[in-house]
Amino acid sequence: MNVRDALEADADALAAIADSPTDVMRNLVHDRTVRVAEDGTHDPNADIEESQYDGSNPEDLLGFISFDAREETVHITQLDGTGEACKRLLGEPVRFAERESMAVEVLVSPETDAIIGAAEELGFERQGLGPRFNGAQTVRFRLEPSA
Numbered sequence: 291m292n293v294r295d296a297l298e299a300d301a302d303a304l305a306a307i308a309d310s311p312t313d314v315m316r317n318l319v320h321d322r323t324v325r326v327a328e329d330g331t332h333d334p335n336a337d338i339e340e341s342q343y344d345g346s347n348p349e350d351l352l353g354f355i356s357f358d359a360r361e362e363t364v365h366i367t368q369l370d371g372t373g374e375a376c377k378r379l380l381g382e383p384v385r386f387a388e389r390e391s392m393a394v395e396v397l398v399s400p401e402t403d404a405i406i407g408a409a410e411e412l413g414f415e416r417q418g419l420g421p422r423f424n425g426a427q428t429v430r431f432r433l434e435p436s437a
Contacts, residue, residue, distance in 0.1 A: 296324035
């Protein structure tokens with residue numbers, strides 16, 4: 291599995307994973323730090339123009355994460371993918387937060403076992419219920435900076 295910065299060319303693939311409009315995902319790539327996990331068998335030097343998508347193929351991407359840092363907390367704004375990809379991707383903002391002595395916070399749908407499992411494996415602690423998004427409940431997980 292390779293983890294890299296997302297590119298605008300990944301917007302179609304990200305939209306397919308997140309079930310979101312491509313324009314929304316393109317804006318996400320521009321407005322946030324976005325990393326993608328791709329299948330390790332993918333040749334990064336291969337010509338992607340043969341894909342039915344405008345850029346990377348969703349079948350090559352195992353997941354993605356977007357995050358931003360405000361005040362003393364790194365906020366995960368979106369995370370989706372396989373359990374292993376979520377764990378690897380969550381490690382990205384965790385490493386950043388450790389260097390900057392910041393906390394990391396993620397809001398998770400209670401039905402997303404892969405993300406919950408990844409967060410718990412990395413030491414995130416359940417902090418109760420988070421806000422509702424489109425009527426769906428979330429659970430707040432937080433990882434405090436080490437002393």
